[in-house]
Amino acid sequence: MQQIAGLDAVVLARRLIGARLTVRGAGGTIIETEAYAPDDPASHSHRGPTPRNASMFGPAGHAYVYRSYGIHLCLNVVATPGAAVLIRALDPDTGLDLMRARRPAPPLCSGPGRLTQALDIRPDDDGAAFDGPDFGIVLAAAVPDLLVGPRIGISRAQDLPWRFGLAGAAGLSRPFPRARPDR
Template sequence: MTFPDEIAGLGALALARRLIGAQLLVRGTGGIIIETEAYTADDPASHSFRGPTRRNASMFGPAGHAYVYRSYGVHLCLNVVAAPGEAVLIRALAPTAGVELMRARRRGGALCSGPGRLAEALGLSLEDDGALFDGGELAITLAPEAPDLLVGPRIGISRAQDLPWRFGLAGAEGLSRPFPPRQGR
């Protein structure tokens, strides 16, 4: 079974949880996903909230595709489409493959803690927008078991900040920011 088939029908919240502990590879570089955020079509913080545009067209495609966009005109961000109008932002990963190449791309500093750093380390470009996570240039392999999760509010947004739609791998180093004190799974 391929990755898109495994996630069909999950929706952004379930996929954001399910991606924690998964392996993400982009042209041979990558690691274990340790932090995600969910965005849904009815979420005022989501790029899909006002409907399809040229910029967010990939977010309205089928599950298992990449939605790559430029944030604040500076950094690229990688999302996994969960369903039309829903996506999961990959906020951080623990590097395991192609680490030297990622270090060269980042030229020092944290490698993959934060969506902009992660995209730079992985060598993503706007041409990756709409690409399928099919095991070719982009691949995701889900973890066999759901790991222990941290849950908290999303960060870096101005709307719907209180929603607990940010997920992290408990005990992981390299999260983009600490989570609030643990309140359960």
């Protein structure tokens, strides 16, 4: 995808807030992301390429899909080699019936595991292009007000403020500690 190719993971994580994500006819507005960098101890790419994280070292603008806690899948957008952005929450507005059928109990898309279930992300989506037939991303026309905070659910590099949210959005996976918008 031309607009996001080559962007640093932190820059991309910020730019994806407010963007529109669609997967096979379902989707909505991205309201929460996290950045993972190559030299980042919390990143799967930290120790170099492996079979699991191979797509993190593949083309930018493609998906990195991995299984989390043996149960859930998580969806990332590859940034630079070894760097990716985790999509943590969506404000769903398209294909709501599809999503509700896949996830009977709300919330639909508040959390990385929940949104992959609602969007019917599958393990073989790993490596798929976001400008391909199944996935689409359209960046926001204007830069929205962002919330910034530490990443969720990690045990290392907990101090890095690499979690981003859309200010005022309902449906964040968790509140941001910091009350004030970043800009």
